[in-house]
Amino acid sequence: MKIGNVEIKGRTALAPMAGVTDRAFRELCVAFGASYVVGEMVSAKGISFNSERSKELMLLSENERPAAVQLFGSEPQTVAAAAVTAMEYKPDIIDINMGCPAPKISGNGAGSALMKNPDLCGKIVEAVCKAVDVPITVKIRKGWDDKSVNAVEVAKICEQAGASAITVHGRTREQFYSGKADLDIISEVKKAVNIPVIGNGDITNANDAAQMLEKTNCDMVMIGRGALGNPWIFREINAWLNDLRPMFPPSPAEKVTVILRHIQAMCDYKGEEIAMREARKHVGWYMKGFKNAAELRREAGYLKTYEELIELTKKAYECMSQSE
Structure with missing residues (x-):
């Protein structure tokens, strides 16, 4: 598959996880078969303040490509300016976080709080697309809560604004990580847009990945918590995808x-x-x-x-x- 002009040679991606998916872990997951990785989310405001921590989070190595820098923020021009700075670290893709449920992120209008304002989502994507020349992707959730399930609407707006791919976590912000990820909403987004859709949520083994790919028709699966202490999960899923014999757990x-x-x-x-x-x-x-x-x-x-x-x-x- 391709995200914009970036070729992804496989169907497994490592999800961005704050405090977890640093360069060492990303490189390890790539070594075990991750086809694409997204770094820890970086504050657009932090970048504007020339934060040293933000600089560290954006560092990428040649052993983890294709790789994305993920930004979060709620002001289109601030996120766009951050994307310009992020380009100094040569990311293959810029991803915009519209799904983080953490109160310190969503409480400031960023992350999953953006799902409550679809028009703003579009304005952020449009501003970033105009600012840089790499593909722009977006990571969203099912919606803010069960009364406002709007992943399809947000995905369509982001596509129209110039997004090259959409990642959908099949839970609402209200759910955080409880309950089960909704595969139907991922399927609905896939049917509604003409850009690649990446499915995310509850993938802990090859069978989970197979189920998501088959039920949603998504282009790629993104693994988050299932990779914690288990970088071998990418090897396991790839073996299934390539019709190889089942992989045994690591010795x-x-x-x-x-x-x-x-x-x-x-x-x-x-x-x-x-x-x-x-x-x-x-x-x-x-x-x-x-x-x-x-x-x-x-x-x-x-x-x-x-x-x-x-x-x-x-x-x-x-x-x-x-x-x-």
């Missing part, structure tokens, strides 16, 4: 190797102190489901050095081997 040895590889990359990019603090949650996710996992996750919550991680993975390897 204890592979799991430990990937944990160390992932966190080492974080240390390389951010320095050990910051990386190890942020790595605690990742290590906890990797440990999920194995013997003595609760104890291993508890220890992961206190990690301060990479050497401590090495010792923890040795213990984890023994536990994982026993759980096979």
